[in-house]
Amino acid sequence: MEQSKEINRDRSGDLVRIPSRALYTAQQRIKRDESVWTLVQGVLAPIQFLVFLVSLGLVLRYLATGEGQNIAVWSIVIKTITLYTIMITGCIWEKVVFDCYLFAPAFYWEDVFSMLVLALHTAYLVALGTEALTTQQLMYLALAAYATYVINAGQFIWKLRIARLDHARQQATVAANEAVA
Structure with a gap:
């Protein structure tokens, strides 16, 4: 990832460049803002979260009461x-913005953890299809998958929040430097 340069004034009033690790370079930010895949991700993420909340409620209801097995499954x-869909479209988005389908430096650890999320969700499908686990065991596997999903979603939300704050800080610095100049 390229380092952006923030321009500030030192104590003597001289302009100095301070390197900072921005999530996006200026060119990547333009690609992100112009890509339809950014909108797709922005729409799919809350849909996936809503599906997660409904499913979580159904799983917990089944575990607590034994009712609603089929709908929970x-x-x-x-x-x-929905996870597979957002992962595929996310890979396309990453290719458009960062020129690689996965593990772009800006989202490397989020993508690594996403592999665990995918593995647990896929293990659920395999276990369901092969009847390798009881329904209760399937539910606990789903809860483990859901826990990793929540952590991973938190990683992305945190990263995007930091990027938004960093961009606002950079804009404020540029505006302040222009006002002084």
Whole structure:
């Protein structure tokens, strides 16, 4: 990832460049803002979260009462399909913005953890299809997958929040430097 240069004034009033690791270079920010895949991700993320919340409620209801087995089982399948969808479109978005499908330096650790999220959701589908686990065991596997999903979603939200704050700080610095100049 390229380092951006923030321009500030030192104590003597001289302009100095301070390197900072921005999430996006100026060119990547333009690509991000112009890409339809940014909108797709922005729409799919809250949909996936809503599907997650509904499914989580159904899974917990089944575990607490024993009721709603089929709907709980299938809600996890639907959640997994939404996960696959957002992962595929996210890879396309990453290719457009960072010129690689996965593991762009800006999102490396988020992508690494996403592999665990995918592995657990996929393990659920495999176990369901092969009847390798009981329904209760499937539910606990789903809860483990959901826990990793929540952590991963938090990683992305945190990273994007930091990027937004960093961009606002850079804009304020540029405006302040222009006002002084």
